[in-house]
Amino acid sequence: MEANRLYKLNRDKLDQVLDIWNENSSVYIPVGKGRDIQLLPLGEGERTEDYINLTLPVKEMVFEQKEGLFKWTRDEEGIHVEGLAHQHSKDRILFGVRACDTYGVAYTDRFYLGEFPDPNYKSRRTETTIVAVNCLRAGEHCFCTSVGTGVFSTVGHDLALTPFDSHYLVEVGTPKGQGLIDRAQTFFTETDEGMLKEKNNLMARVEESFPLKMDLTNLWDDMAKTFNADFWLDEAHACIGCTGCTNVCPTCTCFNVVEENTDEDHGQRVRYWDSCQIDHFTRNAEHHNPRDAVSRVRYRIYDKLKYIEERFGYKGCSGCGRCTDVCPTYISIIDIIGKIQEAARENPEPPAIHQITKIRHEIMDREIKSQNGLFSPDVATITRVKQETPEIKRLFMKYDDPELHKNYEHKGQFFQVTVFGEGEVPLSIPYGPEMTDELVFDFKNVGSVTEKLFQMKEGDKVGLRGPYGRAFPYESLKGRNLIFIGSGVAMAPLRTIIEPVMSNHADFKQVYVMASALRYEKLLYKEEMLEWAKVPNLTVKYALKYPTDKVDAYSGYVNDLLPDLDLDWTETTALLCASPERIKKLARDLMDLGMKPTNILVTLETHMRCGAGKCGHCKVGSHYMCVDGPVFNYEEMMALPNEY
Amino acid sequence: MNDLSDAEMILVIGSNTTEQHPLASTRIFEALDKGAELYVVDPRKIRLTDFAHGYAPIEPGTNLPMINAMIHVIIEEDLINEEFIKNRTENYEEMKESVKDCTPEWAQSISKVPADTIRQFARKYATTDKAMIIFTMGVTQQTTAVKSIRALANLAMITGHVGRPSTGINPLRGQNNVQGAGDMGALPDFLPGYQRPEWPETKEHFSKIWGDFSCLRGNNIIQMFNLIDEGIMKAAYIVGENPVLSDPDQTHTMHCLEKVPFLVVQDIFFTETAEYADVVLPAASFLEREGTYTNTDRRVQMIHKVIEPIGDSKPDWEIIAEIMKRIGMDANYEGPSDIMDELNEAAEIYGGITHDRIREVGLQWPCLTKEHPGTPILHVGEFKRGKGLFTVNDFEYIGDQRSEEYPFILTTGRVTHMYHTGTMTRKVWTLALEYPEGFVEIHTKDAEELGIKDHQPIRITSARGSIVAPALITNRINEKTLFVPFHFAESPANRLTGQNLDPIINIPALKVSAVRIEVE
Ligand SMILES: Cc1cc2nc3c(=O)[nH]c(=O)nc-3n(C[C@H](O)[C@H](O)[C@H](O)COP(=O)(O)OP(=O)(O)OC[C@H]3O[C@@H](n4cnc5c(N)ncnc54)[C@H](O)[C@@H]3O)c2cc1C
């Protein structure tokens, strides 16, 4: 970092400086006693210097516990959507932040502002200035020096103050920080590098005094050897899912969304802090939950100690110790580190493949062209409804703003579809790039939002965000044999490829569509399949549990049909959409036939809320199913922890 | 509470401490960390059993035989604390005689806890210096509630586990302020400070403060509903309580609420009970008012107002004061601290507790004067009544039992993420998502036998009524035993529970109902 300017400020002048800053901004200062310290606006409490840390990380000021995302109104003309990203208090100066929290902010900046930038965070953050005050003593569970994020602030602050007996050493971190100096210039005396030596001596003394020191050099190796260690079960038994640990963590970024309606025609979508420590965080339809009690507790620890750093290059744990302080059942990340190291020493497992495979860190940089920002949907009107099966419907729709169709880029795998006042669900794109003035979704009625969608008719309005996600790689399929396998509504995501393949069938060799269901009536795209089968190099095969007289169908599993297909399996790509267990069974059979795992493409549809790598619900290991997936090849899938 | 973390043995009976009193359970974990041993008695393998050194999977409603058998073992194996018994108690011989036949084998035949487990519990409890008993509704919501608690007192006294740090029998309170409500005389048989209406000095004492008043014992909630049913009670004023979901025998409760000529409900939300009210008075939540709560530890603590009351709502004390004024009484309170001042005079145990003294840290009653430091441990050196009295508590079956028609025993309770009848917690997004609906816990073997699949809705029927809820198959519950949380209005556990009462204090046996299952 370029050498920043240094100043001295007399300690007894600090309050005057804060008053000056407060003239044009709102200054927040630490107020309280013992462990009960919060940032309050200047004047609302007595400023304290006697505190270890703020009770809640300063993150709460830029990523608030509850924030409005957008509001909507319905009138005769239609539905109007207005983003709420900018609804918050303006220009705040947060004074007295500790190094673990400034580090946390440096990470959350990276997290929220990278890739799909989060409009709410961005707006709050731009209006926030952070003044760090370095610690001279450690709390019982502080271990920032062990993770390397403290003890003195190095990132994330605009100004950093180090307290000496009669003065503060003031380091400028950013132009915003310099701006603060300029506003109260007379109180700051510029000083030179000489002071830094004093600061480093002081820092060494403070570090020396830390009660907790851990050697974390080989931690990732140790973690790879203890993924299934016994002690995880004890931790899992203890956790009551109170979410305390994630609520107090400066690097926890996850949220859920909910609708708050004033009446039938007015409402807003809000987001609020969510936690991977509770069951419903990853719960999917039909009670499928990819994480059990052990993986839930383990996930937080892996995320903090490894996944975040692996993906974003920042420490996921800044060593603030808050989660250990707060846990009612004494689950302590510090103890767990000890247990990991001990188990790795005494009882190592063969390293877990998903912990040692080098992984991709690819997030598609793709600004979503929503008029109101990332989280606000664009309004579309339903043009046609088709009942596919008793539980599955097909909705055709057009954006209310025709410009959006012109700018539409057909990349991505799914949309986030909003039923205003009810909620939002991810739905796959079941059409090819040739659809330029209409959008279509096929969905099954399984719950609250899909139920409302199911009742919709021509002329009704929905909201759309997207497209999101990594799609099937259409171009790379050219010149190959293709086999599509999907059952029920799982055929929908495959149709996005089937459509263009149909239109350009000469580009492909032999193509099979394997349709499976309990009975013929439950099949999606029954009529279309009859059409598809007319394409010369395309064959549709049916595998049904119960016989039918409508088509020539095999009674039994799709797997049984595979060996008899006249395919050169090395020249074939398979596209599968099914439950993870089904995918595994199919992939094993296909590999037995000679396919390479990289030619087996799957989609992993975990619980998704935002679609844009922000809400955290869809994470598997350090991967976001919504942006890195949902499409993966089987080799990639196997390199993920089995938590999808 | 700090005592708990210094205990060397903790015996938890009928308390799902981790889930219902997470902060109390923190102390248990602290104690375990320091090497304490944990023993759990519960029909469900609650979370604590994962950390327990002993576990007794008891048949709901049969704690008493097990406790008596523990006493039997301790006497038989001569593990008693003779000195304590001699100096500090009376009536030992009679009690001893009464448990003569309560062998562990006899207890096993009733409570299904293996005789050797009972011996193990008894020996460990008797031979550990700092042994503490923790109990809650699992012991109290049955027909032998009082006897069971008295038997626990016997157990603590024969071993001298009373009146010293980290010993004693410790009920954990279900709510932040049950203790406080009791202290204030929100009980049918006490005036503030646990003064019995029938004691001659009581009336004299309170008349000095309030003037003349009717100083009579009241009726408890179960009796009141019956009086409504009989047409004797004509009006009811329900404050902060949702009996439609929380009281036993929902059908009866609803019938009474419908029948009562005049019903006032005062609550922070419009509850299922409020649906029946003639007048609903909106109360302010804890964030919108000042006052005190008294916790399990008898610690009186301040709450501070954070926001102004929303809408037309008012703090409960204000509403009550307004009503008092309208019926022509004096109610000249400026605020809760005036009420506390009156309490200083009214209840000796609160004599020295003022808002000023507890603004920072609470005080534990008895706190007799403005200088008194409060009392962290009760019964040091001497019991309140002088010597500890051993009681005779013979077991007999009262109320529901398994039968051919109702082969399962249903026990009710709560889940961590819900509070009581869900009036508040079901409105909190995260909590509501965690438990969107009720469920029935059923043992894997029973489910297999009946062909029940996980999450499949099943119908449970008792002599009182019938509900439907999805099955949750688990091996963490006794066989032939079901568990239903009572938070959910769609599958109200208390439609099944009955009016089997403890004959002494009339607490309903919510933890023991005989039921059958029908697969829908
Ligand atoms: C990338 C992706 C593509 C999908 N494509 C399709 C499709 O083309 N057609 C289709 O019918 N379905 C599709 N789904 C599934 C669909 O999103 C869920 O069925 C829907 O979200 C359920 O919402 P609900 O409000 O109707 O149900 P709810 O009442 O909310 O719940 C029903 C069940 O679904 C779970 N669930 C809720 N929200 C989500 C979520 N966002 N993601 C996953 N599970 C959730 C709940 O936990 C619950 O168990 C897709 C899912 C993903 C992740």
Ligand code: SF4
């Ligand atoms: S994981 Fe715990 S110690 Fe680490 S930053 Fe988060 S709250 Fe602090």
Ligand code: SF4
């Ligand atoms: S997934 Fe990671 S960031 Fe999200 S709540 Fe869990 S630990 Fe925190």
Ligand code: SF4
């Ligand atoms: S604070 Fe402890 S009990 Fe609560 S969710 Fe976190 S680990 Fe679980």
Ligand code: FES
């Ligand atoms: S991060 Fe929100 S859905 Fe993936």
